[in-house]
Amino acid sequence: MSTRISMTVNGKAVSAEVEERTLLAAFLREHLRLTGTHVGCDTGHCGACTVLLDGKAVKSCNMLAAQAQGANVTTIEGLAAADGEMHPMQVAFKASHGLQCGFCTPGMVLSAVELAGKLKNPSEAQIREALDGNYCRCTGYHNIVKAVQTGLANMG
Amino acid sequence: MLNFNYHRPQSLAEAASLLGAKAEGKALAGGQTLVAALKLRLAGPTDLVDLAGVGGLKGISREGNNIKIGAMTTHAEVAASSEVKSAIPALAALAGEIGDRQVRNRGTLGGSIANNDPAADYPGAVLGLGATVHTNKRSIAADDFFTGLFGTALGAGEIITAVSFPVPKRAAYVKFKNQASRFALVGIFVAETAAGPRVAVTGAGQSGVFRVAAMETALAKDFSPAAVTGVKVAAQNLNSDLHATADYRAALISVLAGRAVNQARGG
CATH class of the missing domain: 1.10.150.120 ([2Fe-2S]-binding domain)
Known part of the structure; x- marks a missing residue:
C-alpha cells in the first residue's frame, strides 16, 4: 500500500510514492536525505523536528507526509541564501x-x-x-x- | 505505526460515506493527538479519512449572538481571531494556552472535541458556554455531546462541521497546567450566560468534562469568588494519577473556580 505525495521543499517541487504511514520527518530525512531535521523524542514534545509548513512552525514527527500534500515546506537546509549566506x-x-x-x-x-x-x-x-x-x-x-x-x- | 489506507476526500458527503463504509475508519483533522496515538499503536484504524481537503470546515464568523467556528479551524487561528477576542476573550485565551505553538498551528477545534480527552481544554469551553456542536447530520447541545471518557454522541460517519459558542455576559478559563505535557491537571471554565451561570471542569473527572451544579446555583445568587471557593466537589469520581491525587484535584477545583470567577469579573 502506498500513496503519491507532492509538495515543495525548500523551493523545489518533490513528488514520491510513499507508504501511507510515512511521517513528514521520515520523508524529509529518509527520502529526501535532508537530515538537518532532527528527530528527538519522536512523541511530539521536544520540537527538534520543527519545520515550517506554509510558513507555520509544525512538528514534522507528529504529522503524516501525506498531510503536507501541496504544501510549502522549509527545513533548516532551506534557510540560508543560495550563495550560502546564513539567515x-x-x-x-x-x-x-x-x-x-x-x-x-x-x-x-x-x-x-x-x-x-x-x-x-x-x-x-x-x-x-x-x-x-x-x-x-x-x-x-x-x-x-x-x-x-x-x-x-x-x-x- | 501500523499502516492504513489514506483517503483525502474533497467533499463532506464523500468523507462521510468513506467513514460510514469503513468499520475501522477514523477521521483525521490536525492529527496532533491522533498521529501520536497511531505511533503508540493506541489506535490502529484500517482507514484514515483526512478532512484537510474538505471545503467549508474552516473559519470564524459572528451569527447573531453566537461565534461560529469551523471544525478544522486551528487553535492558533482561534487564539489570534479579533472576532473571538472581542466577543469571548476567555475562548481565545483558552485556545492560546493549548499545548505549544507548533501544536496550536496544527490542532483543531473539531479534532479536540471529537477525541474528548479528559485533560483537553476545549471540552471545558464547549460545555461551559453551553455551545452547540454542528455535524453533517444534526446539531447537538454541549450537554448531550460529551458522553464519558473519550466518548461523544457522534455516530458512525458523523463529522463535526462547526461549533456555535453563545456570547456570554462574562467568562473566564483558568487552567492548572501539567508542566510537562501542558494538559490541564484541572481546568475551570466559568461563564455567566443568558440562561444563568455555568461551571465546567476539565482535566479532573474520571468520565471527562463535567458541570458543577452546586457552584452554578451559588453563582446565580452571588457571582463572586467567595460563592464558589466554599463549594467542595467530592474526590470520589476524580482522576488520581502520578501527577495529582483525586483529593488534590478536588481542592484545585474549588480554588481555581474562585480564580476563574474573579477573572470573569475583570479582576
Missing part, C-alpha cells in the same frame, strides 16, 4: 552561541523564524513562553533567548 536567525544563534550540542538547534531556529511575523520586539519572558514547544537539554536557554531576540531584531 539572520542562524547568524544570531552563531553570534550569541545559542547552542551547545546543536541537536535542538534546527528546530529552535525554525521555530524562532516563525515568531518574526507574530511578536514585535518581544521581551525575554515572551520569547521563553513562545519557545515552550522546543526543548534544549544543554544550555539552560539563556543564550538561545538572546539569539532569538537578536535574530528577530535583525530580521526587521
Whole structure:
C-alpha cells in the first residue's frame, strides 16, 4: 500500500510514492536525505523536528507526509541564501552561541523564524513562553533567548 | 505505526460515506493527538479519512449572538481571531494556552472535541458556554455531546462541521497546567450566560468534562469568588494519577473556580 505525495521543499517541487504511514520527518530525512531535521523524542514534545509548513512552525514527527500534500515546506537546509549566506536567525544563534550540542538547534531556529511575523520586539519572558514547544537539554536557554531576540531584531 | 489506507476526500458527503463504509475508519483533522496515538499503536484504524481537503470546515464568523467556528479551524487561528477576542476573550485565551505553538498551528477545534480527552481544554469551553456542536447530520447541545471518557454522541460517519459558542455576559478559563505535557491537571471554565451561570471542569473527572451544579446555583445568587471557593466537589469520581491525587484535584477545583470567577469579573 502506498500513496503519491507532492509538495515543495525548500523551493523545489518533490513528488514520491510513499507508504501511507510515512511521517513528514521520515520523508524529509529518509527520502529526501535532508537530515538537518532532527528527530528527538519522536512523541511530539521536544520540537527538534520543527519545520515550517506554509510558513507555520509544525512538528514534522507528529504529522503524516501525506498531510503536507501541496504544501510549502522549509527545513533548516532551506534557510540560508543560495550563495550560502546564513539567515539572520542562524547568524544570531552563531553570534550569541545559542547552542551547545546543536541537536535542538534546527528546530529552535525554525521555530524562532516563525515568531518574526507574530511578536514585535518581544521581551525575554515572551520569547521563553513562545519557545515552550522546543526543548534544549544543554544550555539552560539563556543564550538561545538572546539569539532569538537578536535574530528577530535583525530580521526587521 | 501500523499502516492504513489514506483517503483525502474533497467533499463532506464523500468523507462521510468513506467513514460510514469503513468499520475501522477514523477521521483525521490536525492529527496532533491522533498521529501520536497511531505511533503508540493506541489506535490502529484500517482507514484514515483526512478532512484537510474538505471545503467549508474552516473559519470564524459572528451569527447573531453566537461565534461560529469551523471544525478544522486551528487553535492558533482561534487564539489570534479579533472576532473571538472581542466577543469571548476567555475562548481565545483558552485556545492560546493549548499545548505549544507548533501544536496550536496544527490542532483543531473539531479534532479536540471529537477525541474528548479528559485533560483537553476545549471540552471545558464547549460545555461551559453551553455551545452547540454542528455535524453533517444534526446539531447537538454541549450537554448531550460529551458522553464519558473519550466518548461523544457522534455516530458512525458523523463529522463535526462547526461549533456555535453563545456570547456570554462574562467568562473566564483558568487552567492548572501539567508542566510537562501542558494538559490541564484541572481546568475551570466559568461563564455567566443568558440562561444563568455555568461551571465546567476539565482535566479532573474520571468520565471527562463535567458541570458543577452546586457552584452554578451559588453563582446565580452571588457571582463572586467567595460563592464558589466554599463549594467542595467530592474526590470520589476524580482522576488520581502520578501527577495529582483525586483529593488534590478536588481542592484545585474549588480554588481555581474562585480564580476563574474573579477573572470573569475583570479582576
